[in-house]
Amino acid sequence: MKDTPELRSIAIYSREELCGGYFVLWIWDDELSKQCSPGQFFEIRAQASFHDAWDSQRIPKLFKPISVYDNSGGRIGFFIKNVGAGTSALARLKAGDMLELIGPLGNSFPVVSGKRVLLLSGGIGYPPLSYLQKEIINHNLIFWLHGGATQADVFPCDEVWTVDGSIGKQGMVTQGLEDVIINKKIEVLYSCGPLPMLKQASEIAFRHGVEHYTSMEAYMACGIGVCHGCAVPIGSHDDWDYLRVCKEGPVFNANDVLWSEL
Numbered sequence: 001m002k003d004t005p006e007l008r009s010i011a012i013y014s015r016e017e018l019c020g021g022y023f024v025l026w027i028w029d030d031e032l033s034k035q036c037s038p039g040q041f042f043e044i045r046a047q048a049s050f051h052d053a054w055d056s057q058r059i060p061k062l063f064k065p066i067s068v069y070d071n072s073g074g075r076i077g078f079f080i081k082n083v084g085a086g087t088s089a090l091a092r093l094k095a096g097d098m099l100e101l102i103g104p105l106g107n108s109f110p111v112v113s114g115k116r117v118l119l120l121s122g123g124i125g126y127p128p129l130s131y132l133q134k135e136i137i138n139h140n141l142i143f144w145l146h147g148g149a150t151q152a153d154v155f156p157c158d159e160v161w162t163v164d165g166s167i168g169k170q171g172m173v174t175q176g177l178e179d180v181i182i183n184k185k186i187e188v189l190y191s192c193g194p195l196p197m198l199k200q201a202s203e204i205a206f207r208h209g210v211e212h213y214t215s216m217e218a219y220m221a222c223g224i225g226v227c228h229g230c231a232v233p234i235g236s237h238d239d240w241d242y243l244r245v246c247k248e249g250p251v252f253n254a255n256d257v258l259w260s261e262l
């Protein structure tokens with residue numbers, strides 16, 4: 001596609017190991033850094049030479065969509081959970097190894113100013129909201145609600161929910177949403193996480209008249225707008241179309257998503 005960013009190979013500057021299968025890969029690239037906005041993602045994979053070496057272990061060569069987690073002064077971070085073959089190949093990389101990237105891809109979160117903002121993340125929905133928070137923190141009052149399966153899926157925020165109750169409040173993070181919207185007089189909600197969480201958040205925010213922007217984590221094949229495998233129904237019940245999460249998204253106005261069709 002004509003407007004798809006070119007493929008680049010960039011050496012990993014450093015790697016941070018976190019608990020629970022999470023890790024962060026850092027790269028330096030001034031030009032790419034200037035192009036990124038919160039909500040955007042890259043298609044990334046370990047460089048081919050690494051895959052060749054691993055072919056005997058049947059490591060797949062597909063690119064994986066990963067959000068920009070941090071971006072400042074030329075340094076870009078990817079906060080990743082090792083969940084399968086692709087992310088496990090990325091998890092083996094260390095400083096100095098080469099990463100192949102296409103991006104930044106997709107649209108970005110609309111930036112607001114002078115608002116009472118709620119960030120709502122579930123599991124690996126955390127990274128894009130972390131980048132967003134840093135960009136808007138000086139111009140808004142922000143409260144951050146995060147939920148995960150267990151303690152290892154929890155990162156710095158204002159209120160934590162875990163399914164197993166190992167830390168924070170026990171239950172699904174959406175159980176705390178309505179109270180926070182009311183008590184903090186929330187005007188704008190940004191969300192990213194699993195589909196059931198986004199669906200429920202959308203209902204609650206709509207009921208309270210809260211402006212809501214959501215980043216959808218659809219399954220992606222090409223990641224660059226060609227295959228239409230990531231399409232989601234957007235519009236009203238009378239007039240809607242399938243839009244691609246990788247191209248027109250990943251961020252949508254939650255009121256435009258036809259949640260009942262998903």
Ligand SMILES: Cc1cc2nc3c(=O)[nH]c(=O)nc-3n(C[C@H](O)[C@H](O)[C@H](O)COP(=O)(O)OP(=O)(O)OC[C@H]3O[C@@H](n4cnc5c(N)ncnc54)[C@H](O)[C@@H]3O)c2cc1C
Pocket residue numbers: 041064065066067068069078079080081082083084085086087088124127128216217218219220250
């Ligand atoms: C726009 C976008 C941004 C993303 N940003 C990040 C990020 O910053 N950090 C991060 O760790 N992950 C992120 N993801 C999810 C990440 O792309 C997947 O976890 C990864 O592709 C899994 O690949 P795999 O080969 O390791 O595992 P697979 O073998 O492909 O899958 C392993 C397990 O993860 C589930 N899974 C795979 N992809 C998704 C998905 N898109 N949504 C929900 N479940 C999925 C599968 O059902 C399976 O259970 C993002 C996804 C999208 C679409």
Ligand code: FES
Pocket residue numbers: 219220221222223224225226227228229230231244245246247
């Ligand atoms: S993943 Fe192919 S069009 Fe979006």
